[in-house]
Amino acid sequence: xxxxxxxxxxxxxxxxxxxxxxxxxxxxxxxxxxxxxxxxxxxxxxxxxxxxxxxxxxxxxxxxxxxxxxxxxxxxxxxxxxxxxxxxxxxxxxxxxxxxxxxxxxxxxxxxxx
Numbered sequence: 821x822x823x824x825x826x827x828x829x830x831x832x833x834x835x836x837x838x839x840x841x842x843x844x845x846x847x848x849x850x851x852x853x854x855x856x857x858x859x860x861x862x863x864x865x866x867x868x869x870x871x872x873x874x875x876x877x878x879x880x881x882x883x884x885x886x887x888x889x890x891x892x893x894x895x896x897x898x899x900x901x902x903x904x905x906x907x908x909x910x911x912x913x914x915x916x917x918x919x920x921x922x923x924x925x926x927x928x929x930x931x932x933x934x
Contacts, residue, residue, distance in 0.1 A: 840898060851891045851892065861880050
């Protein structure tokens with residue numbers, strides 16, 4: 821059977837920028853999960869008096885911290901990739917400043933089309 825997608829939700833049509841944003845979102849979710857794991861492990865480390873358990877938790881904390889470091893590096897790399905898509909041209913861009921209608925001059929477009 822074929823899958824039916826709502827208009828605009830077909831993953832085969834996803835843009836490169838959209839794929840990068842999805843990866844960023846997943847990395848952020850993983851980072852948040854690791855932060856919760858670290859907080860729980862730190863609490864357990866502080867609360868326990870059992871030496872063997874403390875050693876196990878300390879080892880777990882080192883794994884969580886290295887995972888966090890890796891995820892943050894991946895996110896930083898991905899963020900630098902996203903910046904490539906923010907401005908497609910290499911020329912400097914003048915920021916657009918919104919003007920009210922009274923602040924603009926009327927232009928006669930008939931002259932250039934003669």
